[in-house]
């Protein structure tokens with residue numbers, strides 16, 4: 001298992017997250033990557049490398065280039081407007097509104113946001129680029145003929161849509177990894193999202209494409225973020241018809257029910273003809289996660305890795321969510337152990 005990690009994740013260190021009516025210290029904070037790296041090393045995964053200095057060509061194939069340009073410039077525009085705090089979206093295009101991009105920075109940030117939780121700061125873009133480079137480097141480890149890589153991505157990516165940020169995500173790391181596998185010779189790949197939250201961004205990227213199967217296991221959006229996507233009847237469109245699968249599950253879901261959904265997703269990934277799997281790994285399915293409602297136990301993460309491994313395909317795992325509790329590192333290491341078992 002090659003592990004790819006960049007110190008540049010620390011450049012993303014926001015002080016505010018709009019959460020339940022208050023500006024709190026963000027759940028998605030630098031300690032997460034540090035704890036996960038320490039636990040992964042402790043578990044014997046010591047082949048840790050920095051990412052290659054990839055450019056944005058691959059990201060431009062899954063994101064709107066104008067959106068990437070917005071991400072690159074939003075902080076400087078916010079500062080130039082004279083605003084003192086972190087950049088927070090508060091006004092959004094919704095039903096029956098125009099989709100033109102406003103020139104005003106408050107308008108532009110609302111246009112490109114799918115939630116107000118994610119404050120943009122100096123350095124957020126640079127951290128997001130480094131995170132995506134980890135995912136690309138992990139994909140290339142598979143492209144070189146290896147079976148397993150773990151991209152310790154931070155900030156996460158699966159809520160980032162074609163032209164949308166939010167849910168702590170800016171660039172869709174696992175989507176970029178999938179594109180990279182295709183660009184280097186795979187004909188079909190799958191993104192398997194096992195984070196507690198629906199991978200709405202990843203679904204958006206590939207919804208009309210027939211070369212990437214997307215599957216997501218998550219808290220039912222009638223109860224959980226991201227609320228507006230992730231239902232079981234979203235199956236893809238056009239070329240992508242049948243290539244998206246959602247497994248929304250109820251509060252309190254334990255591994256017996258959750259693992260049945262995983263088995264179904266894996267059998268569909270095989271039937272689709274995927275040549276590799278990108279796992280969007282959130283460990284916020286853990287029973288003690290502070291913002292989620294599934295009840296997976298630490299040992300369940302080993303079984304999760306084993307089940308994914310049994311599909312027999314190369315796997316690049318990209319880090320997504322998982323918050324606040326010391327076990328996040330152990331739970332990630334357990335998935336990696338299961339993969340290599």
Ligand code: OKS
Nearest residue numbers: 018019117167195197225321
């Ligand atoms: C609002 C919290 C919104 C939840 C964001 C979910 C982030 C995540 N303050 N996605 O996988 O873990």
Ligand code: ZN
Nearest residue numbers: 195197282321
């Ligand atoms: Zn999550």
